[in-house]
Amino acid sequence: MHTRVLTGITTTGTPHLGNYVGAVRPAVLASKDPNVDAFYFMADYHALIKSDDADRVEASRLKIAATWLAAGLDPNTATFYRQSDIPEVTELMWLLTCVTAKGLLNRAHAYKAAVDRNIENQEDADAGVTAGLYMYPVLMAADILAFNANKVPVGRDQIQHIEMARDIAQRFNHTYGRDFFVMPEAHIEEQVATLPGLDGRKMSKSYDNTIPLFEGGAKGMREAIMKIVTDSRLPGEPKETDDSSLFTIFKAFASPAETAAFAEALHGGLGWGDAKQALFERVEADIGPMRERYEALMAKPDDMEDILLAGAAKARAIAGPLVETLREAVGLRRSSSALKAAAAPAAAPSIAKAKPPRIASFRDTDGSFRFRLFGGDGEELLLSSAFVDPKAAGAVRQTLGTLGGANAAIEAQGDAVVLSIDGNAVASGALPADEGARAAHVQRVRAALDALAAATAEEAAAKRKA
Known part of the structure; x- marks a missing residue:
């Protein structure tokens, strides 16, 4: 029995080293489990909630698709597609919207946080709040339920969305008297690595402290690594590893033996300049081959398009029959007269x-x-x-x-x-x-x-x- 696992990837930025270690690498590894039916989709509809920069969204979709494929995601075993290529998801969203309590959406963390900020700033409670932000949990529920995913890997800040998807699914099942949906479970990723950025804080675009994954090539990566903030200890002086961002990043890529040897060298007085060079060489050993694949993919966007459309066809083969069943369940049925008219030779032209x-x-x-x-x-x-x-x-x-x-x-x-x-x-x-x-x-x-x-x-x- 395969467990269907679904992961969404928002397309609003350029992947960096922290994204790779925290999300891409573990997800690609999980996709190789023969007992898992893995679904990975680029959440480009969700991206529109966060960004109104059309060029940025378009470029991000391409870069993120190339990143995942270059990192080893096999589209022959995993289902890899764009959210916007699955019209059944948006249709399902509306069916779910019609049974979703407004009070449930009022309690969504993102919406409540926006309202709280507005009140704190003495503005209208809903100032700047779009219907997209408000309805985000229903779209996420549709993403999950369209494929009856069993598990959804999320961080702790996303658990509420899975609980809301369950609530919505249960209400729909109860309203229409049948178990159309399985109840998805949140898979909490306790061990996901969080890389520090150049300044020691969590690596994030928001802090402008990232190390690029592929952008800028090996030169760009090395230049970023050389900017990692370290203390003022000189070469020959022992270095601490417990609170060292540089050491933490090295550990995320190295084997236990390599990590132990690097720690010993730092404790023995290895200079920070030499340590940064060692970090660059260790990271580049993993990322370099992937960068070559990434650049080859980016040079052939039509090939990626073929892969994504093939993934969409595979996904729609599952979502389509389910949504058709749901249309029947809610009463969106074709009348017998309409069926006869459709079968008549002189019927009006329609989409075949x-x-x-x-x-x-x-x-x-x-x-x-x-x-x-x-x-x-x-x-x-x-x-x-x-x-x-x-x-x-x-x-x-x-x-x-x-x-x-x-x-x-x-x-x-x-x-x-x-x-x-x-x-x-x-x-x-x-x-x-x-x-x-x-x-x-x-x-x-x-x-x-x-x-x-x-x-x-x-x-x-x-x-x-x-």
Whole structure:
């Protein structure tokens, strides 16, 4: 049983070393857990609450996507997408808004803090407060509930938002008489590292004390590290490590043995200049290779776009059927007359529903039994292995109909994408030559399997009703 874990990334800034150690690195590591179905999304709608600088939001979306991919997030195993590419999230937000008590939103920490500041400054309580800030908890609830995430990693200051998402989900379930949503749990990240900045305070853009992760290259990183504030002890004098920002940053990247050796050198009188150089070299050993990948990604934004759109397709294959079920539950159903009109040849033009992927079986020239998986646009994505027994081919086909992309064992092998079941390769397809397009193609196969599973479940539900 996979645990679905969802993480949102606000797109309003340029990542720095503290972001990497505190958020990116542990999240990428967690995404590699085979028992986790990891969802990572760029919360660009949330960003609009904090910033009205369109160019900044646009640039940040690109830089943050490149940062996560360069840091090792695998879009073939994790679902990586932009919030704004999932229209089901905003539709769900409105459905949830209609059952959310205003009193609940009045108690949100961010809104209360804004009101308290206004009152302290003898201004109108809601001065400068936008509806976006006020409704932030409902949008966050929609982000989580659209995918029925089991766990949401948050700091302690965000626990209230998860509790509010639970309250909203429970009210919706109660109002419409069915458990549409699972109750998300806050996963408290007690051990998240907080790096000190150049001046010893928490590394933050707000304090202008950050060390850039990729911006400015190795030269920019070294220049920033050389500005770390230290005490006035001269070379040859023992240095303290307990309250040293420089040592704390070194420890966040080094092994225990490296940390012990560095501490010994500082206690033995290593000069601060030499210590900063040692810190730069240790950090650069980890960040340098990532920076190369980051720069390659930034040079090909279209490849990142393909990866994000493939992730969005995979996410929508899950959110779409859920929101359709919720529309039925709240009464947003099409009348029988409307259904008849839609089926009539002379019906008014409408936006066509995307065709689902399909599996087509055939008998090969050698007498073996095979099948193909086609995408909704008709492109062949996978061709099965040859089966002597038609029942064996049918069993594999039936499994694919309900498997879903998240549970599928799919990997790139040379120039092919290979699908395995129980350790055995059962189907394969050609991969594009371009590296970025290859990752996007694998994501597309996963998205097709998700959509196929959703279509199979929808067809089964329709048969039960009949």
